[in-house]
Amino acid sequence: MSDVAVAAPSTRRKIVARVADLKKDYHLGNNVVVRALRGVSLEFAEGDFVAIMGSSGSGKSTLLNLLGCLDRPTSGQYFLAGRDVSRLDDRALSGIRSRYLGFIFQSYNLISQLSVAENIEVPLQYQGDDSPAARQRCVRLAQLVGLGDRLHHRPTELSGGQQQRVAIARALVNNPHIILADEPTGNLDTATGNEIMQILDALNRAGRTILMVTHEPDIAAHAHRVVHLRDGRVEQVTGASR
Amino acid sequence: MLKRLAKKLRLGFNSLFLHKLRSGLAVLGILIGVTAVIWLVAMGEGVSYQAQQQIKDLGATNVIVRSVKPPQESSRAGGGFFMPYGLLRADFDRIVSNVPTIRQAVPMREIRREIRNADRTVDAKLVGCTPEYFALNHLTLSRGRFLTDRDLDRSDNVAVLAAESAAILFPYEDPLGRTVQIGSDFYRVVGQTAPRTASAAIGGSLEAREYDLDVYIPLSTLRWRIGDMVLTARSGSREGEIVELSQITLTVGDLDEVDETADIVRTLLEKYHPNPDFAVVVPKELLRQAEMMRAMFNVLLVLIAGISLLVGGIGIMNIMLATVTERTREIGIRRALGATQGDIIQQFLTETIVLSGTGGLLGVFFGFLCKPAVVGVRNLLGRILPDMMASLPPNILNLEPRIATWSIVVAFGISVLVGMVFGLYPARRAAHMDPIEALRHE
Numbered sequence: 001m002s003d004v005a006v007a008a009p010s011t012r013r014k015i016v017a018r019v020a021d022l023k024k025d026y027h028l029g030n031n032v033v034v035r036a037l038r039g040v041s042l043e044f045a046e047g048d049f050v051a052i053m054g055s056s057g058s059g060k061s062t063l064l065n066l067l068g069c070l071d072r073p074t075s076g077q078y079f080l081a082g083r084d085v086s087r088l089d090d091r092a093l094s095g096i097r098s099r100y101l102g103f104i105f106q107s108y109n110l111i112s113q114l115s116v117a118e119n120i121e122v123p124l125q126y127q128g129d130d131s132p133a134a135r136q137r138c139v140r141l142a143q144l145v146g147l148g149d150r151l152h153h154r155p156t157e158l159s160g161g162q163q164q165r166v167a168i169a170r171a172l173v174n175n176p177h178i179i180l181a182d183e184p185t186g187n188l189d190t191a192t193g194n195e196i197m198q199i200l201d202a203l204n205r206a207g208r209t210i211l212m213v214t215h216e217p218d219i220a221a222h223a224h225r226v227v228h229l230r231d232g233r234v235e236q237v238t239g240a241s242r
Numbered sequence: 243m244l245k246r247l248a249k250k251l252r253l254g255f256n257s258l259f260l261h262k263l264r265s266g267l268a269v270l271g272i273l274i275g276v277t278a279v280i281w282l283v284a285m286g287e288g289v290s291y292q293a294q295q296q297i298k299d300l301g302a303t304n305v306i307v308r309s310v311k312p313p314q315e316s317s318r319a320g321g322g323f324f325m326p327y328g329l330l331r332a333d334f335d336r337i338v339s340n341v342p343t344i345r346q347a348v349p350m351r352e353i354r355r356e357i358r359n360a361d362r363t364v365d366a367k368l369v370g371c372t373p374e375y376f377a378l379n380h381l382t383l384s385r386g387r388f389l390t391d392r393d394l395d396r397s398d399n400v401a402v403l404a405a406e407s408a409a410i411l412f413p414y415e416d417p418l419g420r421t422v423q424i425g426s427d428f429y430r431v432v433g434q435t436a437p438r439t440a441s442a443a444i445g446g447s448l449e450a451r452e453y454d455l456d457v458y459i460p461l462s463t464l465r466w467r468i469g470d471m472v473l474t475a476r477s478g479s480r481e482g483e484i485v486e487l488s489q490i491t492l493t494v495g496d497l498d499e500v501d502e503t504a505d506i507v508r509t510l511l512e513k514y515h516p517n518p519d520f521a522v523v524v525p526k527e528l529l530r531q532a533e534m535m536r537a538m539f540n541v542l543l544v545l546i547a548g549i550s551l552l553v554g555g556i557g558i559m560n561i562m563l564a565t566v567t568e569r570t571r572e573i574g575i576r577r578a579l580g581a582t583q584g585d586i587i588q589q590f591l592t593e594t595i596v597l598s599g600t601g602g603l604l605g606v607f608f609g610f611l612c613k614p615a616v617v618g619v620r621n622l623l624g625r626i627l628p629d630m631m632a633s634l635p636p637n638i639l640n641l642e643p644r645i646a647t648w649s650i651v652v653a654f655g656i657s658v659l660v661g662m663v664f665g666l667y668p669a670r671r672a673a674h675m676d677p678i679e680a681l682r683h684e
Contacts, residue, residue: 065678068578070577070578070677070678070681071678090582090583091582091583091584094577094580094581094582094583094585095580095582097577097578097579097580098579098580098581099580103578103579105681109571109574109575109578109681110575111572111575111576112572113256113257113260122575122576122579123579123580126576126579126580126581126582126585127580128246130245130246130249170579174580
């Protein structure tokens with residue numbers, strides 16, 4: 001089935017990320033090896049919106065960590081922005097995350113002692129960009145997600161939906177090639193979850209590439225393609241990139 | 243660059259401010275250490291400055307020869323009721339005629355005597371001296387004149403009173419032209435010296451010297467009127483001694499000649515004094531000893547203060563380790579958002595340096611309060627425990643702390659260094675966390 005995914009690239013679009021035969025083993029004690037990923041090959045085109053689904057233990061978190069350059073595969077390749085990043089060291093991976101990736105987490109993961117504006121600014125800090133233009137960009141992004149009047153609030157003073165919007169603004173601030181979302185609506189009620197999904201939809205329409213892990217089918221329905229994982233393999237890919 | 247640094251410092255302050263008590267205690271540890279360094283060094287400097295000042299008063303180009311009462315056994319060997327010891331007038335002549343480097347030689351004889359004006363008495367130190375004594379001891383006049391060569395030549399019955407003696411004997415009137423009685427003789431007061439601070443004992447060979455209860459008369463007068471024999475009643479028994487001169491102060495022309503002159507004088511006198519009844523004191527030597535003492539003292543103080551800073555540093559490390567554990571998730575977030583391990587190290591190191599630097603700055607501030615604090619404590623003790631204060635030696639009573647610039651620089655530098663050293667381990671621990679694990683941390 002994985003061949004299907006590889007064989008179904010968008011006709012004209014640029015490929016922003018491609019994984020080939022990606023494997024990941026975890027070594028537990030007593031020579032127990034957990035084979036979390038057993039050879040996954042996927043391509044992601046620019047402007048794609050892909051949902052990754054699967055039951056717990058299917059390897060979707062492992063795949064997201066690898067795609068997010070937070071971890072290195074046991075074997076296989078990961079091409080991001082035209083280069084193989086699967087063997088880079090920690091420092092280089094930090095640089096890749098900083099330049100090409102944006103993260104949205106289930107539990108928002110804002111830094112509680114920083115204000116909204118400061119939270120959005122964090123990724124820029126690690127690019128060494130503290131120009132006034134960058135600060136302007138943070139304000140614009142906060143306005144984009146509807147929090148232009150909450151710039152100096154602390155995360156604890158915001159609702160869950162508002163916090164997730166801050167996280168989205170933060171994921172956009174470095175103008176990433178890919179936005180990685182890990183159960184972005186998992187901690188939210190349905191109505192708020194829908195609001196968040198509308199923002200993601202809008203971003204995708206504006207040309208953003210989004211990879212999202214979810215286990216809710218109606219959330220996955222927002223994506224163009226859904227990758228179903230099972231036991232560390234791609235079981236099925238439904239839909240097609242537009 | 244500077245802006246970025248300012249921002250990092252501000253962020254450091256912010257996260258430390260979240261735990262005011264915890265950060266405050268860590269700062270306190272460093273603060274106490276730094277303040278301790280500055281205070282201890284300031285006190286040490288104050289004491290040694292006092293000592294040096296007194297030694298300088300003695301004159302670096304001087305060699306002081308003093309009569310010393312020999313131990314009891316050897317004194318009995320001489321037999322007789324009156325025990326002769328100490329420098330002789332012949333010694334004075336011998337020194338002056340035999341040692342070519344000497345520019346000036348000032349003999350002096352001192353005895354305790356009761357001085358009387360009608361019904362007022364003072365137990366004063368009667369000093370028989372020459373006019374040179376005045377300049378040699380940095381005395382100043384408040385009234386009249388000091389002794390002159392003419393007084394000495396004629397062995398006149400004239401006296402110069404020191405400030406305190408004058409105040410006791412003549413509380414309401416001008417002592418000039420009045421007479422005081424010493425033994426059965428009357429002396430005309432011709433002058434009065436201004437108050438002069440006492441000099442403390444230095445190195446054991448020189449006793450503490452107070453000047454304000456002195457009465458000065460010509461050396462020749464003292465010889466003719468009172469003589470060399472001194473009778474003292476001590477616990478029932480009477481003791482007599484014969485002393486011709488108490489002290490000879492020799493001044494040489496050049497600093498390099500001091501040691502040599504002292505050696506010559508010692509050799510010369512040893513021939514005529516088989517008993518150890520004299521001492522040669524070289525202020526220059528004392529100065530060198532005092533400076534060495536000060537250096538050793540300072541090393542010791544810095545060591546002690548260093549230990550307290552070390553303890554402060556361990557406190558900081560403890561707190562930073564707790565902070566790192568507590569902020570594991572934040573570390574994970576920052577790593578996911580592109581922070582390198584170096585960035586994380588920098589962040590936590592900045593925080594520890596902010597902690598220790600704040601402690602250091604506050605410590606320097608409190609360090610400057612040393613002088614008012616010492617004065618305050620002294621006044622307070624003087625009011626609550628006047629007896630205890632009175633029993634303290636004068637060099638502690640008059641102690642003026644002197645803040646040494648180097649101690650401020652060293653103390654602050656060490657405090658920042660402590661922050662860096664003790665912050666490095668927690669910071670590295672934070673940086674080497676697995677970002678995935680850190681993100682999952684609750």
